[in-house]
Amino acid sequence: MLGALRVHRIGFGAMQLPGPGVMGPPRNPAEAIAVLRRAVELGVDHIDTAQFYGPDVANELIREALHPYPAYLAIVSKVGAFRDEQGGWVPGQRPDQLRSAVEDNLRTLQTEQLAAVNLRLHSGPSTDKVALEDQLAEMVALRDEGKIAGIGISTADEAQVQQAIDQAGIVCVQNAFSLLDQQDTAVLDLCAAHGIAYVPYFPLGSAFPGMPKVTDNTAVRTVAQRLGVTPAQVGLAWLLGHRDNILLIPGTSRVAHLEENMAVGDVTLSPDDVAELEAGAREG
Numbered sequence: 001m002l003g004a005l006r007v008h009r010i011g012f013g014a015m016q017l018p019g020p021g022v023m024g025p026p027r028n029p030a031e032a033i034a035v036l037r038r039a040v041e042l043g044v045d046h047i048d049t050a051q052f053y054g055p056d057v058a059n060e061l062i063r064e065a066l067h068p069y070p071a072y073l074a075i076v077s078k079v080g081a082f083r084d085e086q087g088g089w090v091p092g093q094r095p096d097q098l099r100s101a102v103e104d105n106l107r108t109l110q111t112e113q114l115a116a117v118n119l120r121l122h123s124g125p126s127t128d129k130v131a132l133e134d135q136l137a138e139m140v141a142l143r144d145e146g147k148i149a150g151i152g153i154s155t156a157d158e159a160q161v162q163q164a165i166d167q168a169g170i171v172c173v174q175n176a177f178s179l180l181d182q183q184d185t186a187v188l189d190l191c192a193a194h195g196i197a198y199v200p201y202f203p204l205g206s207a208f209p210g211m212p213k214v215t216d217n218t219a220v221r222t223v224a225q226r227l228g229v230t231p232a233q234v235g236l237a238w239l240l241g242h243r244d245n246i247l248l249i250p251g252t253s254r255v256a257h258l259e260e261n262m263a264v265g266d267v268t269l270s271p272d273d274v275a276e277l278e279a280g281a282r283e284g
């Protein structure tokens with residue numbers, strides 16, 4: 001469940017659709033449109049996006065490929081950041097910035113309401129620190145006005161998630177988590193205890209250089225070869241089996257990878273496979 005919405009466990013993350021570094025137009029615009037249309041054709045009813053992917057590019061591609069949207073399609077966005085001219089990620093967490101970001105999403109996606117919007121927090125020093133309470137209050141106001149159906153929180157620690165549960169009644173948490181990065185297990189468990197969807201970002205280790213890739217892990221590759229599936233499918237199948245409240249949004253710019261990822265529901269990992277993967281992940 002994503003709040004009141006029932007969605008399939010495998011959705012789609014739109015961050016890989018813009019150009020390199022999540023900036024500018026796609027390398028292959030026709031393939032980006034094809035990925036989105038094929039995703040919905042294959043049963044995706046949950047797409048994760050952001051105005052700051054591109055910026056504007058991911059939302060415009062979604063609108064071009066899929067508008068008018070099927071009634072069952074949950075489009076989830078996020079607010080709390082902007083891009084500077086060099087592609088840097090800049091916090092934008094004042095209530096007026098959160099409000100205009102939601103309105104920008106509604107306008108570019110050409111929709112009246114977003115299924116959910118994640119309040120994207122930032123770790124480390126920020127030039128415009130705003131109390132979480134004030135950010136959540138604005139998200140609640142946006143929900144009361146009907147601009148968003150559900151509130152989520154992203155890149156949040158356990159205390160921040162608990163505060164969001166108490167103050168705003170959130171429907172999802174979007175934090176980094178994968179077979180190779182299980183540091184957020186306490187938040188995952190907190191979400192499970194409250195019936196909140198946990199939507200891991202970087203489920204395959206992201207496209208960013210320097211971050212360990214699930215598909216490069218030796219145990220993942222060994223299990224994939226034994227089962228006759230791909231390493232990406234093993235990494236995603238591990239997530240699906242790990243907790244029932246995990247919803248996947250793997251990101252890809254390629255139809256072939258999308259089709260692989262969508263077939264993950266057919267991949268079954270045995271308890272021995274899972275033990276081997278978890279031991280392999282600990283070894284790195």
Ligand SMILES: NC(=O)c1ccc[n+]([C@@H]2O[C@H](COP(=O)([O-])OP(=O)(O)OC[C@H]3O[C@@H](n4cnc5c(N)ncnc54)[C@H](OP(=O)(O)O)[C@@H]3O)[C@@H](O)[C@H]2O)c1
Pocket residue numbers: 012013014015016048049078118120154155174175200201202203204205206207208215230232233249250251252253254256257258260261
């Ligand atoms: N809340 C946040 O702050 C936040 C942060 C980051 C991401 N997100 C969301 O989470 C989604 C998922 O994260 P992500 O896209 O950054 O990383 P990811 O899903 O972990 O990995 C994406 C990378 O994996 C590759 N890939 C995808 N499917 C593959 C396959 N079957 N075989 C081999 N490689 C494959 C992609 O390359 P190709 O394009 O070549 O397939 C891309 O390089 C994003 O799309 C975005 O919607 C949210």
